[in-house]
């Protein structure tokens with residue numbers, strides 16, 4: 001294990017964070033704050049780290065110090081931007097594995113990306129692979145940021161229907177969707193998916209507990225996307241032959257390919273080959289964690305929210 005002084009914590013849109021109540025956290029010992037970057041203060045004898053090393057880590061970000069398994073850490077460049085390195089740890093790596101390994105994107109593909117922080121990496125990775133990218137945003141303020149990342153067709157789903165845009169402008173259909181919102185956006189990509197298309201179910205933030213209503217996706221034959229597809233990590237075949245992939249990490253853990261994706265991502269980040277889009281609103285200290293989470297859940301972030 002490694003004891004880390006936290007420099008930056010990432011605010012993660014992930015289901016686990018928002019389904020954890022205080023009671024559940026106490027019962028399970030789950031540490032809030034999915035990810036971060038910090039400096040090693042002490043390391044166990046078998047941990048390959050020494051005091052003073054800068055690492056990115058998983059778990060316990062909303063604390064001044066966190067103790068995590070050494071295997072959940074990776075050394076990062078001490079001269080790099082710690083907020084950007086935090087964004088890469090889960091938001092970036094999820095996209096890198098999903099689009100590079102689980103449902104590889106190839107040149108000429110039409111790729112749809114929803115949601116902001118992890119989506120900002122997905123957009124760049126899909127563009128680098130030669131895809132044409134359709135990206136959804138929930139506010140006018142995010143349109144320019146999406147364009148700057150390279151999104152070919154940005155649409156604000158509050159003013160335009162993704163289903164209509166795909167049907168009219170991409171009649172050949174969607175090859176890959178990197179979908180983390182759910183509801184109507186999920187329904188739209190499924191309705192416009194090629195027979196060999198794949199929908200990566202990254203999450204479904206529109207139905208997490210902070211929402212008063214759970215929008216339904218309306219996809220024939222598919223039940224609750226979190227309970228039936230995402231949590232069991234199931235792959236579901238759609239009537240047209242396309243697939244919903246509940247486990248976007250695929251076999252990356254069991255086959256051991258994960259470290260290579262992680263190292264490549266951090267190398268690309270350090271070299272400026274990929275950008276980490278970090279939200280500009282400043283939150284500082286553990287006491288501001290609730291405000292940072294609320295900011296993200298209200299959709300006010302443009303890119304990764306950090307603390």
Ligand SMILES: NC(=O)c1ccc[n+]([C@@H]2O[C@H](COP(=O)([O-])OP(=O)(O)OC[C@H]3O[C@@H](n4cnc5c(N)ncnc54)[C@H](OP(=O)(O)O)[C@@H]3O)[C@@H](O)[C@H]2O)c1
Pocket residue numbers: 011012013014015090091094115116117118119136137138139142180181201202203204205206207211248296297298299300301303304305
């Ligand atoms: N499977 C994994 O390992 C993994 C890893 C990272 C993230 N995720 C998933 O990816 C999705 C995005 O997470 P993130 O960390 O990248 O978050 P994020 O994009 O930083 O923040 C959430 C964004 O989702 C959009 N959104 C749409 N409907 C929303 C709603 N009802 N409530 C709140 N936000 C809504 C908002 O952007 P707009 O205003 O533009 O709509 C908001 O800014 C989540 O579903 C999360 O569970 C999964």
